[in-house]
Amino acid sequence: MWLAHNARASANPWHAVDPIAPIEAAYRRGVLRAKVNVHDLSCSSATVDCMDNPVPGTRIWLTLPGLESRAAMVERCEGFRAFVRFAEPFHPAVLDAFLNGTIRRYH
Numbered sequence: 001m002w003l004a005h006n007a008r009a010s011a012n013p014w015h016a017v018d019p020i021a022p023i024e025a026a027y028r029r030g031v032l033r034a035k036v037n038v039h040d041l042s043c044s045s046a047t048v049d050c051m052d053n054p055v056p057g058t059r060i061w062l063t064l065p066g067l068e069s070r071a072a073m074v075e076r077c078e079g080f081r082a083f084v085r086f087a088e089p090f091h092p093a094v095l096d097a098f099l100n101g102t103i104r105r106y107h
Helices: 002-011 092-099 102-106
Strands: 023-029 032-039 045-049 059-063 070-078 081-086
Touching: 045 059, 059 081, 092 102
Parallel strands: none
Antiparallel strands: 023 032, 023 059, 032 045, 045 081, 059 070, 070 081
16 A cells, blocks of 8 residues: 555645545535534645535535634535635645544654
């Protein structure tokens, strides 16, 4: 498994990694606060299951477990699923540590 993960990471470390289970995160848009599921998390973007339909160009804040809040802009919204791009991308090492559970284990 380590070799398969390492080969996939070395092929394209910036590509989205689709974990089996969605990641629960805190979502904030204005005064609206909710727990949401995050899918297709990559260094620069993610897919968020929302409770509302934010308009493209809306700034939201996502707080992933063990990390600080991160601003993101809604690129498009289909149904209750928003596709967002982070204002400041994650460093690949931080994303890798988060997806492997290292960050969530210690914080």
